[in-house]
Amino acid sequence: MNFVGIDLEGVLVPEIWIALAKKTGIEELKLTTRDIEKYSDLMQIRIAVLKKNNIRAAELFSIASDIEPLEGAKNFLQELRSAYQVIVLSDTFYNLSKPIFKKLNFPSVFCHKLLIDADGMISGMKKCADNHKMQTIQYMQKLNFYTIAIGDSYNDINMLKKADSGILFRTTEEIAKKFPNFFICNSFDELKVKIDKTFNSIQENI
Numbered sequence: 001m002n003f004v005g006i007d008l009e010g011v012l013v014p015e016i017w018i019a020l021a022k023k024t025g026i027e028e029l030k031l032t033t034r035d036i037e038k039y040s041d042l043m044q045i046r047i048a049v050l051k052k053n054n055i056r057a058a059e060l061f062s063i064a065s066d067i068e069p070l071e072g073a074k075n076f077l078q079e080l081r082s083a084y085q086v087i088v089l090s091d092t093f094y095n096l097s098k099p100i101f102k103k104l105n106f107p108s109v110f111c112h113k114l115l116i117d118a119d120g121m122i123s124g125m126k127k128c129a130d131n132h133k134m135q136t137i138q139y140m141q142k143l144n145f146y147t148i149a150i151g152d153s154y155n156d157i158n159m160l161k162k163a164d165s166g167i168l169f170r171t172t173e174e175i176a177k178k179f180p181n182f183f184i185c186n187s188f189d190e191l192k193v194k195i196d197k198t199f200n201s202i203q204e205n206i
Contacts (some may be wrong), residue, residue: 002199003145005137008090010152011169012073023063026053030136033153034172039091047099047122076188089133091155133159145162146202165198
């Protein structure tokens with residue numbers, strides 16, 4: 001039984017917060033988990049920046065709704081889901097990214113939720129769980145699935161380490177150098193070939 005846990009931003013869609021930064025003109029929103037390893041620290045920075053600039057949740061949601069999947073991502077994900085069990089494991093937010101999920105034909109997604117106060121400002125987040133990406137991989141292994149994890153950023157490293165096979169996709173040179181033991185690729189075609197070969201080799205050894 002084969003399972004793929006795959007990150008969303010930077011793998012299937014552009015980095016959402018970078019798109020928000022471009023639309024709002026706020027440079028500080030360009031920071032992502034490629035820059036800051038601890039996700040909770042990153043979100044505290046983001047929320048503080050939004051409050052400082054009086055950017056309400058509705059404006060963010062509107063900008064996010066215009067984001068399109070990366071070229072080839074929709075077909076890649078469809079092919080993957082037709083062959084294997086797949087869950088998108090992301091640190092995005094359901095209420096921010098719902099329009100993006102629709103454009104990807106509603107895959108199963110484990111992620112968080114943004115909290116919004118009475119003034120329409122983002123006040124915090126309700127986390128899916130601590131280390132939910134890694135935990136999902138771990139639980140799938142307990143169900144006797146062979147697991148592949150795919151990500152691009154620091155917040156994906158724990159799940160890549162926990163998976164039977166970890167893949168860095170379109171990552172930075174810095175991250176690639178820090179974690180040379182992971183397979184690294186930059187195209188959906190190469191990624192699909194790697195996944196199929198990995199699962200096929202497991203079948204041959206059963």
